[in-house]
Amino acid sequence: MLKQTEGSRAVAEAIALCRPEVICAYPITPQTHIVEGLGEMVKAGELAGCEFINVESEFAALSVAIGASAAGARTYTATSSQGLLFMAEAVYNAAGLGLPIVMTIGNRAIGAPINIWNDHSDSMSMRDAGWIQLFAETNQEALDLHIQAFRLAEELSCPVMVCMDGFILTHAYDRVDVPAQAEVDAFLPAFEPRQVLDPAEPVTIGAMVGPEAFTEVRYLAHHKQLRALALIPHLSSEFAAKFGRASGGLIRPYRTSDAETIVVALGSVIGTVKEVVDDMRGEGVAIGCVSICSFRPFPLTALREALEHAKRVIVLEKCLAVGLGGIVSDGVRKALSGVMLKGYTVIAGLGGRAITRKSLRQLFEDAGADELEQVTFLDLNADIVASELERETLSRRSGPTAEAILRRLGTVASGIG
Amino acid sequence: MDKPFAITLDVGSSLANRTGSWRTSRPLYVDRLPPCNHACPAGENIQQWLYHAESGDYEAAWHALVENNPLPAIMGRVCYHPCEGACNRGRLDEAVGINSVERFLGDEALKRGWQFKRPAALSGKRVLVVGAGPSGLSAAYHLRRLGHAVKIVEAGPLAGGMMRFGIPKYRLPRDVLDGEVARILDMGVELELNRKVTDIRQTMRDEGFAAAFLAVGAHIAKRAYIPAGEAARMLDAVAVLRDMEGADQPMLGRRVVVYGGGNTALDVARTAKRLGATEAIIVYRRTREKMPAHDFEVEEALQEGVLIKWLSTIKNMADEGTLTVEKMALDDKGFPQPTGEFETLEADSLVLALGQDVDLSLLDNVPGLVIKDGVVQVGPDMMTGFPGLFAGGDMVPSERTVTVAVGHGKKAARHIDAWLRGTKYAPPPKHEIATYDHLNAWYYADAPKTVRPVLDLVRRQSTFDEVVSGLDETNALFEARRCLSCGNCFECDNCYGVCPDNAVIKLGPGKRFEFNYDYCKGCGICVSECPCGAITMVPETI
Amino acid sequence: MSTHDTPTERPTQRQPVKFYQTGTFTVGNRLLPENVRSVQADMRRTNSLNSGHRACQGCGEALGARYAIDAAMQATRNQLIAVNATGCLEVFSTPYPETSWQIPWIHSLFGNAAAVASGVAAAMRVKGHSDVRVVAQGGDGGTTDIGFGCLSGMFERNDDVLYLCYDNEAYMNTGVQRSSATPPGARTATTPAVGRQPGNEFGTGKNVPAIAMAHRIPYVATASVANLRDLEQKVTTAMAIRGARYIHIHVPCPLGWGSAPADTIRIARLAVESGLFPLYEAHDGQVTARTPIRRRVPVDDYLKLQKRFAHLFANEAGKERIALVQAVADRNIAEFGLLAGDDAHG
Incomplete structure (x- = not known):
């Protein structure tokens, strides 16, 4: 059923269609609308057989989810930013225990300075926690990915994060096709846990494992993700067959077959990138782009196949590995190991900074002329940086950087478009 | 369930880890000698019969009691109960009223007509007992139980000796005395009254007694x-x-x-x-x-x-x-x-x-005897210097009480039996005494002694009614249950409960416990928390 | 709640037989009908925490855990799931490839046992397994410190979880560091017995049972491995109630306290009998019963068996500090009316 609705609402409805049994959440912007929607459905009795638990922290939210999932319940939670960091210990734990929890990340920057707007720092910080991480390009895809996520998680006994850009997707009203319950039921069977806390068949879950077996346990976690590399495209195809639209999969190349320049990105920004690609293609530039949907497992082979014929690759990242550059770039480089092409890392959209077509166009042109630095910060205000660096040299107690910049700019909202 | 590797484990798998190898010392169950038993001149296993009484099985308690002493109703009245003086419960509140429970059991037995066990097999030997006082009756009883034919010859007109002629009836009603004597005779013990043995050797020869036990008492003021x-x-x-x-x-x-x-x-x-x-x-x-x-x-x-x-x-x-x-x-x-x-x-x-003083005239013709301070000297086996002639009670060196006399009778009977069979009676080795410091008294609930009802003073001054009455069943049960079971397991389950390693195996009612040394780490909590001191630690040997 | 307005003294005898050979204080009693004997006396008890675990000799926590979980198992007819915080209990019971647990059991993290248990309880609810009950368990560190947020959350939501805190008064698993349950004066690795104020600071610490009561949860109790029957009765009571419940169990640690392994129960008993560890229970935030002290002892009797308090006996200054500990005991005794026949609260 087509409807015009907010991204968060679309996700909430998708979750509801997946017949979750335990939902727990702690509020954090921009995740709030999702769990508010679910909470209302449970409270109103629209979501039969589901418990909604208001907890006292994100750490508790995921911990409750761990308990519920280990006890055999289909379990969901959602968070963002600081919340994800606050639950970090439990994030690793849920994966280590192999619990198929699905969690939405309304992607948001991490402070300090505190910032509620979008970038990918939060979920990227948990990239090695053992969760599968799927990035949604659109609200429709966010909706679809959640349905696939439960299937994926439960088949593998592995938790899945569905990452959607905060505000840009979560708070955007768009047209989405909400599937019927019967369609979802046909795609997503009832949860049959691989291990469960059951008095009829008691087991000890969460043993202490020493050097004698720890490596094997970790290898098996890795192996599980390698299996996901096959399963994710399979589910995406099955989903397409059943629901009539493509979503998910490992990566989605766009106009790359003959492209000399290929832009790699994750999430909603790919829409803007495609528009610029189309513009430049119209002008005869051999450019294309690749959207990475599955960031974990990281699709090395698929990426290599999509990128190896290009002359240059621009990785557009909404996250900064401070002191290194890009996180996604690292993976892309690894995918292209031995392939001689130019690679550029572009850090963009941090803390909600708008990524405009104009800036991208300029960026791609510079790249096409091979006039880019290895690591570029898109739309970096060099004056501010220079003056702040200058100020810091003047006084040992120069005060906080962020506040100084805001004072200079005179407004909080600058740079959001 | 296809369980995840290593992180998820099957229950009970820790049994593969034998923690017993950590142990440097091991607990052992022991039996220690309760102070009451130790103090009893009649050698009663007091704790054992109290154990049965605690569960309300008075007949079993009585049978356990008469293993050592055939006169519980009398004992329960005239014994000066050194057991109670030794009782560890006295350190806690008051000694267990052992004597009153004994009397209750004795009275129950008389009331209900409980009978002694008959000898399993007869030996064909005849034993003469001279004197039907407590010592003679006790010896006759035990000899009979051991399968011998016993004849008591008594100089007086009635059986009982000093119990009849020395203890007033307000302390020992005669129906009680008669009842307990009759029960011994019912076992097939022969009693001849009003006959004074004047020459013991002659009498034995004439009537074919293989041994004799002399217990003529001390009747000369x-x-x-x-x-x-x-x-x-x-x-x-x-x-x-x-x-x-x-x-x-x-x-x-x-x-x-x-x-x-x-x-x-x-x-x-x-x-x-x-x-x-x-x-x-x-x-x-x-x-x-x-x-x-x-x-x-x-x-x-x-x-x-x-x-x-x-x-x-x-x-x-x-x-x-x-x-x-x-x-x-x-x-x-x-x-x-x-x-x-x-x-x-x-x-x-x-x-x-x-x-x-003792009338020793019947021994005039017996060689080898040693008489000192007016009494006959006997060995540890109660035998006089003349083989086959044993003596006990007031006529041998002793504290002259009914209970001591009863003890002599038992002891003599066992040695006579051995002597008749050509063997030596060796009493089982005595365990270490269960002194108060072996106990963990915290576990015993507070319960002061039950006082036996005492006859109204006016009636005591004018009649020969019994001064001290018995306990009723509730009181006797209460009193029996005050026993601390010093030194002997009473299956309180403490060791079974307090072991952090589940290394104590409960074998079931009456069967006590075993240690599972596969898992016992030797912490010693069971020893510390055993209320009655029935566990000890010994160093582990390799 | 009106039924709980007047606290009553908990009778020390819990059996219909008013008196028997050793009172009700031993684990078993052959004279009682089987159905009123303690769980631990039962030949068929669950041994939820089985032999082969790697707890130190004389471990109070191993004992307390088996006491509590076996009782909970009996109360729920074995329909029980346990959630365990990180800590000694978890480490010594489940090192791969062996587990000592005989029940469905999960360990997640140090600080989230209460929350995980809430999740398990929620799952049981939605699946209609209302007969399956959930306990969470942890040491004092996992309860009063790092797990406190989750514990408080579980309490205020009134989730159907019994939380069992095995209090051995420090972080034993990591090598005896101070926790908020470490008593004043105690030496730990982070409160060494040096300087002018040796050992843990006086005037510090957290009273979690009282905080639990402040949540107005249906049931809060304190218990000790030294009083099994009292402990079992409290677990049984707790399992008959729905909602959040908390039992704080005192479990001596020979390693951390510097006591003889054989003295574990003796020391726990002295803590109770001195008044330092009051035994009571509370319904809906109100104290409804306390277990009277049977034979009161001075705190010295308790302290002197433990090396962690040895410095208190080393000099005159120590005596003054012992007097402060005695004052704590005296205050507990007065506050809860712990002396037998004490009806101050009646």
């Missing part, structure tokens, strides 16, 4: 030289008490003085009161602390109006009944010394209660 007028009425205590059993009660008069400080003196004074004496005065040369009589008897006598003149000796008795009494004083060694201070007492009769 000791005399003290007290100058007295012709008409002065001076009696001996043994005669007075014996006459109480006859048709005519002794004439003591309204003012009776008893000379002596033992239990017999008290018995006579209290008897005099009951016979109508307005005054019953005991004259004793030392102090109350030094008095050999038992404290509770002194107390009861005083309650009944018996007067006691301490630190006094009787110098003479005039015709008209005037006694001259000299005051004494204790010297530094605690001996009474004359002070030269005199006073007079008016008395219708003076009863001497100065102890008794």
Whole structure:
């Protein structure tokens, strides 16, 4: 059923269609609308057989989810930013225990300075926690990915994060096709846990494992993700067959077959990138782009196949590995190991900074002329940086950087478009 | 379930880890000797019969009791219960009323007609017992249980010895005595009364006894030289008490003085009161602390109006009944010394209660005997210097109590049995005593002793009704359950419960416990928390 | 709640037989009908925490855990799931490839046992397994410190979880560091017995049972491995109630306290009998019963068996500090009316 609705609402409805049994959440912007929607459905009795638990922290939210999932319940939670960091210990734990929890990340920057707007720092910080991480390009895809996520998680006994850009997707009203319950039921069977806390068949879950077996346990976690590399495209195809639209999969190349320049990105920004690609293609530039949907497992082979014929690759990242550059770039480089092409890392959209077509166009042109630095910060205000660096040299107690910049700019909202 | 590797484990798999290898010392179950058992002159396994009584199985308790002592109803009245003096519960609140439970069991047995077990097999040997007092009856009983044919020959007209002729009926009703004697005879023990054995060897030869146990008692009153007028009425205590059993009660008069400080003196004074004496005065040369009589008897006598003149000796008795009494004083060694201070007492009769001697005339023709201080010397096996001739009770060196006599009878019977079979009786080795410091008394609930009902004072002064009544069943049960079971497992499950390693195996009711040394780490909590001290730690050997 | 307005003294005897050989204080009693004997006396008890675990000799926590979980198992007819915080109990019971647990059991993290248990309880609810009950368990560190947020959350939501805190008064698993349950004066690795104020600071610490009561949860109790019957009765009571419940169990640690392994229960008993560890229970935030002290002892008797308090006996200054500990005991005794026959609260 087509409807015009907010991204968060679309996700909430998708979750509801997946017949979750335990939902727990702690509020954090921009995740709030999702769990508010679910909470209302449970409270109103629209979501039969589901418990909604208001907890006292994100750490508790995921911990409750761990308990519920280990006890055999289909379990969901959602968070963002600081919340994800606050639950970090439990994030690793849920994966280590192999619990198929699905969690939405309304992607948001991490402070300090505190910032509620979008970038990918939060979920990227948990990239090695053992969760599968799927990035949604659109609200429709966010909706679809959640349905696939439960299937994926439960088949593998592995938790899945569905990452959607905060505000840009979560708070955007768009047209989405909400599937019927019967369609979802046909795609997503009832949860049959691989291990469960059951008095009829008691087991000890969460043993202490020493050097004698720890490596094997970790290898098996890795192996599980390698299996996901096959399963994710399979589910995406099955989903397409059943629901009539493509979503998910490992990566989605766009106009790359003959492209000399290929832009790699994750999430909603790919829409803007495609528009610029189309513009430049119209002008005869051999450019294309690749959207990475599955960031974990990281699709090395698929990426290599999509990128190896290009002359240059621009990785557009909404996250900064401070002191290194890009996180996604690292993976892309690894995918292209031995392939001689130019690679550029572009850090963009941090803390909600708008990524405009104009800036991208300029960026791609510079790249096409091979006039880019290895690591570029898109739309970096060099004056501010220079003056702040200058100020810091003047006084040992120069005060906080962020506040100084805001004072200079005179407004909080600058740079959001 | 296809469980994830390593993180998820099957239950109970830790049994593969034998933590017993950590142990440096190991717990062991032991049995220690309860102080009550240790103190019992009759060798009763008191704790064992209390154990049965605790569960309300009085018949089992009684059978356990009579394994060692065939006279529980009598014991429950006349025993001076050294067991209670030794009882560890006395350190906690008050000693367990063992004596009162014993009496309850004895009375139950008489009431319900419980009978002794018959001997399993007969030996074909005949044993003579001379004297039907406590020692002789005890020996006869045990010998019979061991399968021998037993004949008791008694010089007096009735069985019981000093229990009948020395203990007043207000302390030991005669139906009780008769009942317990009859039960022994019912086992097939032969009793011949009114026959005095004059030559023991002759009697044995004539009647074909392979062995004999002598227990003739001490019936000859000791005399003290007290100058007295012709008409002065001076009696001996043994005669007075014996006459109480006859048709005519002794004439003591309204003012009776008893000379002596033992239990017999008290018995006579209290008897005099009951016979109508307005005054019953005991004259004793030392102090109350030094008095050999038992404290509770002194107390009861005083309650009944018996007067006691301490630190006094009787110098003479005039015709008209005037006694001259000299005051004494204790010297530094605690001996009474004359002070030269005199006073007079008016008395219708003076009863001497100065102890008794043994009539040893039946031994005149027996070679090899050793007689010392008027009593026959016996070995640890109760045998005299003449083979096959054993002796016990008041006629051998001992504390002269009914309980000691009963103990002698048992001990002698076991040695006689062995002697008849040509073997030696070796008593089982005694365990270490379960002293109070072995116990963890915290686990015992607070429960003060049940006091036995005491007869109204007026009735005590005028009748020969029994002064001290028995416990009813509830009280007896309560009292039995106060037992701490010192030194012997009573299956309280503490060791089973407190082991952090589940290394104690409970074997089920009556079967106690075992340690599972595969898992016991040797922490010793079971030892610390065993209420009764029935576990010990020993160093582990490799 | 009106039924709980008047606290009553908890009778020390819990059996219909008023008196028997050793009172009700031993684990078993052959004279009682089987159905009123303690769980631990039962030949068929669950042994939820089985042999082969790697707890130190004389471990109070191993004992307390088996006591509590076996009782909970009996109360729920074995329909029980346990959630365990990180800590000694978890480490010594489940090192791969062996587990000592005989029940469905999960360990997640140090600080989230209460929350995980809430999740398990929620799952049981939605699946209609209302007969399956959930316990969470942890040491004092996992309860009063790092797990406190989750514990408080579980309490205020009144989730159907019994939380069992095994209090051995420090972080034993990591090598005896101070926790908020460490008593004043105690030496730990982070409160060493040096300087002018040796050992743990006086005037510090957290009273979690009282905080639990402040949440007005249906049931809060304290218990001790030294009083099994009291402990079992409290677990049984707790399992008959729905909603959040908390039992704080005192479990001596020979290693951390510097006591003889054989003295574990003795020391726990002295803590109770001195008044330092009051035994009571509370319904809906109100104290409804306390277990009277049977034979009161001075705190010295308790302290002197433990090396962690040895410095208190080393000099005159120590005596003054012992007096402060005694004052704590005296205050507990007065506050809860712990002396037998004490009806101050009646």
